[in-house]
Amino acid sequence: MAARRSSPPARRSGAGPRPSGRKAQGRGGPRPGAGGSGRSLPRGNREAQEKAIVEAAERVFAGAGFGGATMAEIATAAGLPKPNLHYYFGSKRALYRAVLERTLREWLEPADCIVAKADPREALEGYIREKMRLSFTCPYASRVWANELLHGAPELRTTLVRTLRPLVRRKAAVLDRWIAEGRMAALDSKQLFFTIWAATQTYADFAVQICAVLGVEKLDQRAQERATEHVVGLILRGCGLAGTRSSRRK
Amino acid sequence: MAARRSSPPARRSGAGPRPSGRKAQGRGGPRPGAGGSGRSLPRGNREAQEKAIVEAAERVFAGAGFGGATMAEIATAAGLPKPNLHYYFGSKRALYRAVLERTLREWLEPADCIVAKADPREALEGYIREKMRLSFTCPYASRVWANELLHGAPELRTTLVRTLRPLVRRKAAVLDRWIAEGRMAALDSKQLFFTIWAATQTYADFAVQICAVLGVEKLDQRAQERATEHVVGLILRGCGLAGTRSSRRK
DNA sequence: CAGTCAATTGACCAAATGGTCAAAAGTGGG
DNA sequence: CCCACTTTTGACCATTTGGTCAATTGACTG
Structure with a gap:
């Protein structure tokens, strides 16, 4: 829960001096992961992306509630990689609020x-x-x-x-x-x-x-x-x- | 009387050959565990316990939805340790169903x-x-x-x-x-x-x-x-x- | 073409969570 | 008191999940 991150979407500003534990080290398996990928959506500008994300989020939140919905699911529904959602909305809650405001x-x-x-x-x-x-x-x-x-x-x-x-x-x-x-x-x-x-x-x-x-x-x-x-x-x-x-x- | 067990809490159904992963085991050591304990609730019989759990679950599920509710939270609300819920209901879903049936x-x-x-x-x-x-x-x-x-x-x-x-x-x-x-x-x-x-x-x-x-x-x-x-x-x-x-x- | 900034993405991580175990406590009969 | 059976717990674990980063791509300008 750290990272309160009230800052707006992008606003990356200076390099986050996050203390970053960074202890890390390779887990057992390297995990090929990656797999496929290949872009799919003809990305538009910021506005279009945000709209697409909010719409996808609306569907997922409606179907599973805030707690039951997952960012990964929303990302998939929007056809974007997960970090993208955080790039535009910062957090799950912020995205949820965006959906609610739209609904209002x-x-x-x-x-x-x-x-x-x-x-x-x-x-x-x-x-x-x-x-x-x-x-x-x-x-x-x-x-x-x-x-x-x-x-x-x-x-x-x-x-x-x-x-x-x-x-x-x-x-x-x-x-x-x-x-x-x-x-x-x-x-x-x-x-x-x-x-x-x-x-x-x-x-x-x-x-x-x-x-x-x-x-x-x-x-x-x-x-x-x-x-x-x-x-x-x-x-x-x-x-x-x-x-x-x-x-x-x- | 073995009959006692008439109510199949965990649906274990007889010798449930549960495929249960049953992976490994042999943890490090026997783990002394079982420390103090100090019971708190004047436990009643099976029926009373189940009722208490379902009522606590009803409140928690109502407040957070299925996905948002956690077994730990329900356990706390019921004043029981978490494994108890699984002992009586087997899984989160089963407990949820019990709540729904009661509501029906x-x-x-x-x-x-x-x-x-x-x-x-x-x-x-x-x-x-x-x-x-x-x-x-x-x-x-x-x-x-x-x-x-x-x-x-x-x-x-x-x-x-x-x-x-x-x-x-x-x-x-x-x-x-x-x-x-x-x-x-x-x-x-x-x-x-x-x-x-x-x-x-x-x-x-x-x-x-x-x-x-x-x-x-x-x-x-x-x-x-x-x-x-x-x-x-x-x-x-x-x-x-x-x-x-x-x-x-x- | 170099430089700059927004946007994108694969790889990770720490924390939370559902679920499991085996070791206790009860409980009641013989 | 011993034995068989039910309940109760503390300790753990595998997996999921929100969130983060560094590196990369793209667009636009001088």
């Missing part, structure tokens, strides 16, 4: 449609549909996020308080106004967000369970639409916003 | 109240309330389960298909009958289960997020009741079961 953006964005001047039903329906769409199209991001929360959010507890909380406060205020104006049922607006998040992201986070119960290998277009209509319908009705027109498709 | 029972039980002869509103309300209660009282179990699903359910995919699926099929049939009889709104009964699970368990799985957004350290009795009334109200309304009487408290 996707997480907050959909709420943009909830504004005072919008129509309550349209705004909420749009929000739910967008959340459902993201659950189906970007399940990895949702899972990484879920995994982090599940384990107590060790990396982003402060982010939750500093970013998510204010956002929810603002959006909840909008809902409260709609409620006060009698435009939707009276309910706890913050809790409503929790329910919407849960109901929509369950299709990304717990997809295996849903597929197992439905007896399918994977949710096809048709099943995704069914699920979306169900969630939209149930929640809108729960909010007293049951549009007369069921608003087929988006 | 809690998971399925609450659905018992959903039977054809029951009143739709009362049955669903009771189910949701029980799920909420479990989320608040046994968050660890829910988190272990969630973590397993999140990572693709490598250990219990078959259990999902063989146990959960049939159960949902039966319960969904009950709901479908109620729907056909016009006793509740027409909706996809299986999807309804997904939504109920998600909406209720989010209070266990993602408690940190909820606490962060609400700006509290922990959900107290009052907050738990608020959350419960919210979920019950929203879903019942969504199912067209809005009891005229809001059914305060249970």
Whole structure:
């Protein structure tokens, strides 16, 4: 755990005067190792590499959690040698944080449609549909996020308080106004967000369970639409916003 | 009585011809080892020990996932030396499975109240309330389960298909009958289960997020009741079961 | 072409971890 | 008290894993 290494990616700066134990000496076998190698990816610039690494990391972290994922696995998934990940991100934790930050953006964005001047039903329906769409199209991001929360959010507890909380406060205020104006049922607006998040992201986070119960290998277009209509319908009705027109498709 | 050993702790199954590497041996010397010791726990019988281990494991697995949890940590949490865990469960995976199996029972039980002869509103309300209660009282179990699903359910995919699926099929049939009889709104009964699970368990799985957004350290009795009334109200309304009487408290 | 700096990579290492052993302690019967 | 059997432990080990380095390659400039 030494090497705190808070320094940014490259920033190699002067030659690390690391005391380096360096006791070493040849282990028993020289280990041919090496083997193959041969470059494979048409490396692009720094940005492209970082993106490739973060995307690979997202998949691996989503599939095994922070503790279960290994840098070697991520490196393989990204098609790069392991030291490369450290070159760009410094440490496993730093890479993990990068993945989480990327996820946060996707997480907050959909709420943009909830504004005072919008129509309550349209705004909420749009929000739910967008959340459902993201659950189906970007399940990895949702899972990484879920995994982090599940384990107590060790990396982003402060982010939750500093970013998510204010956002929810603002959006909840909008809902409260709609409620006060009698435009939707009276309910706890913050809790409503929790329910919407849960109901929509369950299709990304717990997809295996849903597929197992439905007896399918994977949710096809048709099943995704069914699920979306169900969630939209149930929640809108729960909010007293049951549009007369069921608003087929988006 | 040899019978004692009925419960096959390490699955050693008879003369398990475990291929066990059984490599070398003859360590340096006999190693005096066995120094002080000083027992600490008033050990009970086999059953009590296993229970203590599983409970400790549940907490640790919930907090770090399968990959992030370590046997040493679980041993410490259980107040036992590490080899003890292996003596009773054989391996980390086996212990993990034991935890999951324990969780499964809690998971399925609450659905018992959903039977054809029951009143739709009362049955669903009771189910949701029980799920909420479990989320608040046994968050660890829910988190272990969630973590397993999140990572693709490598250990219990078959259990999902063989146990959960049939159960949902039966319960969904009950709901479908109620729907056909016009006793509740027409909706996809299986999807309804997904939504109920998600909406209720989010209070266990993602408690940190909820606490962060609400700006509290922990959900107290009052907050738990608020959350419960919210979920019950929203879903019942969504199912067209809005009891005229809001059914305060249970 | 030499010089400089970013990017790349194979080889290693120290620490952590799942798992194993053999030597104790109990425990109960004869 | 001896014997057979179950439990309990401290000490270890093989392997995995995050992380580091020195050396090398590539691109761009003067």
